[in-house]
Amino acid sequence: MIVVLYLAAVVAAIVFSAVTGEVGTAWTVVVWSPWPGPPPGWSGNGFVPALIGSLRAWMLWQVLRGPVVRVPRPPQEREAVALRLALYLGVAVNLIPWSQGGGLYQEVASVVSLVVRVALVVLFALVLTGTLPGFRTVALALGVVGVAGAALGRVLVPTATSEGGLGPVPVWLVFEVLGLVRVAWQVMMLRGQRGDGRWSAATVRYGVLDLVAFLALLVVNAVNWRMWNPPIEALALGWVLAALNVFGPIWWARTAHELADDRRQRVVAGR
Secondary structure, X not given: OHHHHHHHHHHHHHHHHHHHOOOHHHHHHHHOOOOOOOOOOOOOOOHHHHHHHHHHHHHHHHHHOOOOOOOOOOOOOHHHHHHHXXXXXXXXXXXXXXXXXXXXXXXXXXXXXXXXXXXXXXHHHHHOOOOOOOHHHHHHHXXXXXXXXXXXXXXXXXXXXXXXXXXXXXXXXXXHHHHHHHHHHHHHHHHHHHHHOOOOHHHHHHHHHHHHHHHHHHHHHHHHHHOOOOOHHHHHHHHHHHHHOOHHHHHHHHHHHHHOOOOOOOOOOOO
């Protein structure tokens, strides 16, 4: 029902946008955040909101359908239960339109997001099995650095905006390095999932697609950071790429769904 209502709202917003020639309304309805570009009245292609809306509707279905197997299951380890909870919280934090509230509301959301990411980093490392010696230590180190970088970014962004990202160490370079740290952490998690045995190849592929989409956005943002006043088309490309990446919530949700499926047996190191 939620997916159907969302699609109906998307269609109505796209029609309104096509009639008025203004992309702001369609973007807000489709992405659940205000259009970050020029003031309303800037014309856009209705195909892009339609594509994003279709992908997000599919993403909502993947997230909301829950575990495929709905049968009584034996009690799980506390770490696995906690990871499932953190994954679902992560999906919720990702999808709730925090930017609509602004002010203190948005600041609280940022703190909650960081706390959830720390929990995911720790619990993912604890739950994965069948990994090489030292895997957990390296994964934890990369994950913590990535989360710390996200927190640092919230401080550096205002500076970068006011000073053009210049300084002893360009801000864009810091973001690129921290982005690559996140990539390294996610590669380790996907490799761990693949060798664990409790997750399907499809779930791992969604994680890979999320990784590829993030790398594409990282490249576009890196180019834009190097330009003090990038054209609106370059900025819009970054916004669209970010909106098109629906694979992260799907990866997290399916990871949580399949962790509850006891038909999949984990691989124990040494076997």
